[in-house]
Amino acid sequence: MSSGSSRSTLSESKPDLLIGRGLDFRGVTPLPYDAPAGKRKRLGGPTVDPMNRAETNQSSKRRSLPKAPTGIQGLDEVTLGGLPRGRPTLICGSAGCGKTLLGIEFLVRGATQFGEPGVFMAFEETSEELGENVRSLGFDLKGLAEQGKLLVDYVHVERSEIEETGEYDLEGLFIRLNHAIDSIGAKRVVLDTIETLFGGLSNAAILRSELRRLFQWLKNKKVTAIITGERGEGRLTRHGLEEYVSDCVIVLDHRVIEQISTRRMRIVKYRGTTHGTNEYPFLIDETGISVLPITSLGLRQEASEERISSGIPRLDAMLGGRGVYRGSSVLISGTAGTGKTSLAAHFAAEACRRGERCLYLAFEESESQLIRNMRSIGLDLAPWSKKGLLRFHAARPTANGLEMHLTALHKRATEFQPHLVVVDPITTFIAAGTSREAESMLTRVIDFLKGEQITALFTSLTHGGDVLEASQASISSLIDTWIVVRDIELGGERNRGIFVLKARGMGHSNQIREFLLTDHGVELKDVYVGPEGVLTGSMRQAQEAREKALGLSRHQEIERRRRDLDRKRRALDVQIAAQRAEFEAEQEEMRRLLAQEESAGERICDDREEMARSRGAAEQRETPRRSRRVIPGGDRN
Amino acid sequence: MKQRRSRPQPLREISAKGKASRDIWDLRLYVAGTTARSIAAAENLRRLCEEHLRGKYRIEVVDLLAHPQLAKGDQIVAIPTLVRKIPQPIRKVIGDLSNEERTLVGLQLRPARTQAGPGRG
Numbered sequence: 001m002s003s004g005s006s007r008s009t010l011s012e013s014k015p016d017l018l019i020g021r022g023l024d025f026r027g028v029t030p031l032p033y034d035a036p037a038g039k040r041k042r043l044g045g046p047t048v049d050p051m052n053r054a055e056t057n058q059s060s061k062r063r064s065l066p067k068a069p070t071g072i073q074g075l076d077e078v079t080l081g082g083l084p085r086g087r088p089t090l091i092c093g094s095a096g097c098g099k100t101l102l103g104i105e106f107l108v109r110g111a112t113q114f115g116e117p118g119v120f121m122a123f124e125e126t127s128e129e130l131g132e133n134v135r136s137l138g139f140d141l142k143g144l145a146e147q148g149k150l151l152v153d154y155v156h157v158e159r160s161e162i163e164e165t166g167e168y169d170l171e172g173l174f175i176r177l178n179h180a181i182d183s184i185g186a187k188r189v190v191l192d193t194i195e196t197l198f199g200g201l202s203n204a205a206i207l208r209s210e211l212r213r214l215f216q217w218l219k220n221k222k223v224t225a226i227i228t229g230e231r232g233e234g235r236l237t238r239h240g241l242e243e244y245v246s247d248c249v250i251v252l253d254h255r256v257i258e259q260i261s262t263r264r265m266r267i268v269k270y271r272g273t274t275h276g277t278n279e280y281p282f283l284i285d286e287t288g289i290s291v292l293p294i295t296s297l298g299l300r301q302e303a304s305e306e307r308i309s310s311g312i313p314r315l316d317a318m319l320g321g322r323g324v325y326r327g328s329s330v331l332i333s334g335t336a337g338t339g340k341t342s343l344a345a346h347f348a349a350e351a352c353r354r355g356e357r358c359l360y361l362a363f364e365e366s367e368s369q370l371i372r373n374m375r376s377i378g379l380d381l382a383p384w385s386k387k388g389l390l391r392f393h394a395a396r397p398t399a400n401g402l403e404m405h406l407t408a409l410h411k412r413a414t415e416f417q418p419h420l421v422v423v424d425p426i427t428t429f430i431a432a433g434t435s436r437e438a439e440s441m442l443t444r445v446i447d448f449l450k451g452e453q454i455t456a457l458f459t460s461l462t463h464g465g466d467v468l469e470a471s472q473a474s475i476s477s478l479i480d481t482w483i484v485v486r487d488i489e490l491g492g493e494r495n496r497g498i499f500v501l502k503a504r505g506m507g508h509s510n511q512i513r514e515f516l517l518t519d520h521g522v523e524l525k526d527v528y529v530g531p532e533g534v535l536t537g538s539m540r541q542a543q544e545a546r547e548k549a550l551g552l553s554r555h556q557e558i559e560r561r562r563r564d565l566d567r568k569r570r571a572l573d574v575q576i577a578a579q580r581a582e583f584e585a586e587q588e589e590m591r592r593l594l595a596q597e598e599s600a601g602e603r604i605c606d607d608r609e610e611m612a613r614s615r616g617a618a619e620q621r622e623t624p625r626r627s628r629r630v631i632p633g634g635d636r637n
Numbered sequence: 638m639k640q641r642r643s644r645p646q647p648l649r650e651i652s653a654k655g656k657a658s659r660d661i662w663d664l665r666l667y668v669a670g671t672t673a674r675s676i677a678a679a680e681n682l683r684r685l686c687e688e689h690l691r692g693k694y695r696i697e698v699v700d701l702l703a704h705p706q707l708a709k710g711d712q713i714v715a716i717p718t719l720v721r722k723i724p725q726p727i728r729k730v731i732g733d734l735s736n737e738e739r740t741l742v743g744l745q746l747r748p749a750r751t752q753a754g755p756g757r758g
Binding site for chain 1: 667674
């Protein structure tokens with residue numbers, strides 16, 4: 001304890017005891033643990049320390065603490081920039097949850113991507129073992145070590161060969177670490193797993209105080225450090241390291257639920273900055289660690305105005321006439337055998353026809369089976385596949401955990417840059433995890449695809465008996481356009497009906513269409529909605545035929561009546577003509593008779609005049625002339 | 638203080654002398670600077686050796702502050718650490734060696750002393 005104070009006097013008085021003399025080693029000067037340590041502990045904390053205020057002001061200008069990006073996919077997003085720069089971070093978790101790998105990747109990426117050399121102090125594995133373990137992930141520790149970017153120091157404490165007598169400290173460790181840091185100018189340090197020391201040395205009190213000093217020393221050294229710790233009973237670490245490392249604590253977890261393992265990560269605390277607080281699944285694959293979600297922290301995706309066709313004109317018509325929005329998420333749900341895959345294949349083929357790339361993730365059928373089956377409905381996907389526009393990825397959903405699938409999807413989408421991603425079907429993911437997990441995964445898939453402006457098409461199998469709309473409620477809110485394909489059982493037949501359950505941002509049809517799988521693709525027909533209800537299939541056809549016959553006979557009847565009427569009119573016309581002719585004949589006769597009468601009358605008058613003249617009575621001459629004039633007037637009619 | 642300063646010389650002489658013998662004990666004491674603890678350790682070690690291994694030991698004191706690279710070789714974590722290089726197997730005793738009994742056990746001198754202390758030399 002008194003080593004610090006006694007050093008100065010002794011170093012002058014007894015230099016020749018020692019082989020080495022250079023005592024200029026300020027970095028590791030062991031300080032008394034009481035007052036100064038307590039004071040320094042507050043450094044970097046949110047206390048109002050005059051030294052710290054400047055830093056706080058500065059960071060508020062930058063709105064956050066200075067952070068060291070890890071380069072680990074997703075972790076920087078979750079931590080909003082990386083680990084606290086120049087401070088130690090505690091990573092704890094049970095055995096086999098990826099602590100060491102996270103540390104290694106932090107160093108390797110720091111060395112390769114950010115130009116920050118790193119020291120890995122391994123307490124559990126030798127540098128050779130470590131190098132071999134991570135070689136499969138493409139990390140070349142040896143190569144980096146040769147370039148002076150990485151240094152692995154294996155610290156081994158074997159209890160059986162150690163005897164403890166009296167006072168000691170861990171200055172040796174400090175010296176080694178300091179030497180390692182200085183020799184390559186390291187900015188990053190990983191101590192994996194320092195708690196091993198508790199197994200090697202018995203004096204826990206000394207160890208504790210020394211570890212406290214070590215973490216403080218790391219801070220003073222201004223290296224960004226990761227300290228790993230084994231998860232303890234009821235505590236984050238077995239020996240309570242979280243008490244000393246208080247800036248950032250990340251817990252890794254590896255749990256198995258229904259025989260499928262998932263790794264999770266949670267930031268328990270991160271002083272002085274906001275961070276994602278959820279448990280994020282992460283996985284370890286051939287490229288290292290990926291923390292998910294990648295972009296699920298916000299809803300800031302651009303919304304495209306562009307519409308893309310479904311490949312089925314009548315379906316486009318149902319969707320406001322122009323198909324779905326680019327970059328939106330489309331769900332096709334339905335019971336088994338309702339043609340979900342066929343619809344999805346239409347979407348895919350149409351995308352390829354437009355010259356766009358399509359990634360088809362098939363979880364039920366292999367590529368060749370899918371191509372064969374689609375050929376049977378007159379849809380040949382093989383040419384698109386050959387052209388490289390259509391890429392299949394077929395796998396059993398249970399082959400991996402959900403996270404693995406998600407990363408696989410993410411990776412494939414990143415390298416292939418598709419315009420359309422088809423996941424057929426998503427419901428099988430529930431088999432690979434719980435439905436809650438599947439939901440969170442789908443959220444991430446959709447968020448990711450939306451962020452990339454990739455149209456996403458999912459098919460979803462609903463089980464018979466389920467309420468069609470309710471069974472998918474967990475994901476329905478994530479879906480922009482939801483097309484439901486359903487069985488309509490009627491008259492000893494099973495037919496397919498299709499309707500648009502929802503379509504965000506477009507006026508869509510509210511009608512059910514009958515959906516036919518013909519040998520030239522999918523066809524949509526109007527269903528018969530009449531007084532007898534909705535009819536499909538042959539009942540619809542029968543009804544249509546019946547209607548047609550009915551219509552025909554009605555038409556014939558009308559024609560007949562029209563002809564009748566015509567005939568009648570014509571008959572009437574003939575009658576009228578005949579009557580007129582008769583009348584005219586009569587009239588002629590009448591005229592003739594009248595003329596005769598007249599002439600006869602005149603003759604009588606003349607005769608009378610003759611007679612009168614002969615008698616000598618001329619005064620009565622006027623009257624007969626008047627009556628003669630009346631007759632021609634009546635004749636005019 | 639004066640005494641201490643003179644002592645390292647005989648240690649080195651002894652070590653030089655011992656090179657001829659096979660049974661020589663090769664001990665290495667790692668320290669970090671001249672702290673009270675490291676001096677105490679060196680003192681205690683010398684006394685022990687004189688007592689139990691007279692004439693057949695060699696002590697090398699390594700100051701890790703001057704030679705930090707040497708810490709890796711013998712897996713030094715704690716300071717001070719005494720390493721028994723020869724005879725094999727390697728034994729380590731950490732601390733200021735103030736507890737003589739424990740130190741002797743650590744160096745595996747304890748049984749030798751009780752049964753056939755002189756014979757062991």
